[in-house]
Amino acid sequence: MSHPREPVGEWWRDQVVALHRWSRLVLRDEDDSVHQMRVTVRRLRSVLATYRPLLETEQTEPLRAELKWLAALLGDVRDAEVLRKRLTRWAAEHGPGPTGVDALRAALADRQAQGRARLLPELDSDRYRALIAALADGPPWSEADPGKKALRKRLRRSWRRLVAAVDAADEAADADERRRRLHEVRKKAKRVRYAAESLGAVFGNDAERLAEAAKSVQSTLGDLNDAAVMISTIGQVPAPDDAIRELLEAEEAAADAAEERFASVWKKANRSKVHGWLSP
Template sequence: MSHPHEPVGEWWRGQVAALHRWGRLVLRDEDDAVHQMRVTVRRLRSVLSTYRPLLDAEQTEPLRAELKWLGALLGDVRDAEVLRRRLRRWAAEHGPGPTGVDALRAALAERQIQGRARLLPELDGDRYRALIAALASGLRWSEADPGKKALRKRLRRDWRRMAAAADAAANTDDAEERRRQFHEARKKAKRIHYAAESSREVFGKDAERLAKAAKSIQSTLGDLNDAAVMIQTIGQVPGPDDAVRDLLEVEQTAADTAEARFASVWKKANRPKVHGWLSQPTAKSK
């Protein structure tokens, strides 16, 4: 019988292979490759964060730093991609005529170009190759077998931190603080989503339900975040005209809609059926 941590290690190796594959596709400018590579980086970082006390710090702490570096490079490109896509959606409804939005469109295109100019040489460089080699060496655990109880405890900690941020957002009347807490909840939902995915072979359907619930939270708050980032970006456009103001109104509505939708998403996710097993060390997956 394999030790409980071994399926996590196998999942890790699959993600490292995916990262290497997506890196090659980014260099070829394949559609959606930057997004998929960024998600893979997040998956790897999430596992290193969730299981941090159970891992060999001498190996994993440098990996955390290097994955953060790579994620930032990918994020510069991907964020511009997302904003440009939202602009194209707006333009499809409002026509291609010249407006104040043109300056925003040009700025985002330039941001994406500059981001790729920083990213591509790194993906073909020694630092990235060294990172892939280090990741491919596999996870090193600080104990020979941390066991299910230890893995479950780390997942429980992540869930409770996300729940605390979600509850804090729901219980504040201050709009700015609410958005800040939603942002924290989104980051923590991503971590529990990917960490639960990594433990699916250990905890079975319990982990699947947890990952699905966290993903629903992540998706809803991701919609909110995308709209909020666009609102912030629109605010940097000098001399806004009617088109810019219309775009701003569209994005504000999108943000409000996502925020309002969160209550029902959180109610469905925050059920004992989803997370109760995390507090029951002897619970068995069904």
């Protein structure tokens, strides 16, 4: 393919259309809409970051700032939503009866409602409409066409940063530091995944295979992150009862299990079959 700018631009426009479609569903409180909108924002932010040297930064930096603003609004709602779902599943398995878990779930419901109260007006604001309009034209390249070599180089850089983040996690001095560094691994994996997805029509199966590998890393460490956030939230309960303590044990076990799974997931992802094509 001689002009990779075109398929990347088409992918970008698809994401912008999806972003606005999900925003309408968020306003209607459709299930999973906040999550999907947040993922779409992440895709756009990731591509702007990955291809930054190839883009007109005077135009993209304001876009990145506005997408960060939108991501923060969505994150406030989605984080509470995820925790509530985890609590609901746990409570369903442990029978009826009032416990500290019920109080925690009510607090999270209130947090989610407050987040929606901040988010919804913004999705019907001039600021949001201006963002959609600015995104609609596609990423503003600094050259007529960046070329496959330049795009592969940017993706290779993101992959190497992911590898370095995994190495740093392996060298962590203690368990807490390792988990903090694994959180960075997750963020780097997302960057690789979304950049590779944007290049699916340019590099075909190679990009798709890399995106799937990065997704598996992101998903596994996402399980770890969800458990870690829940553990932190439980730590804020002023007077934990037996149910809260049992929930804490369950979440700690879930975090340990996700961390253990990561080793095999990374081994599978870090194969030359997956990333060898990125080499110069």
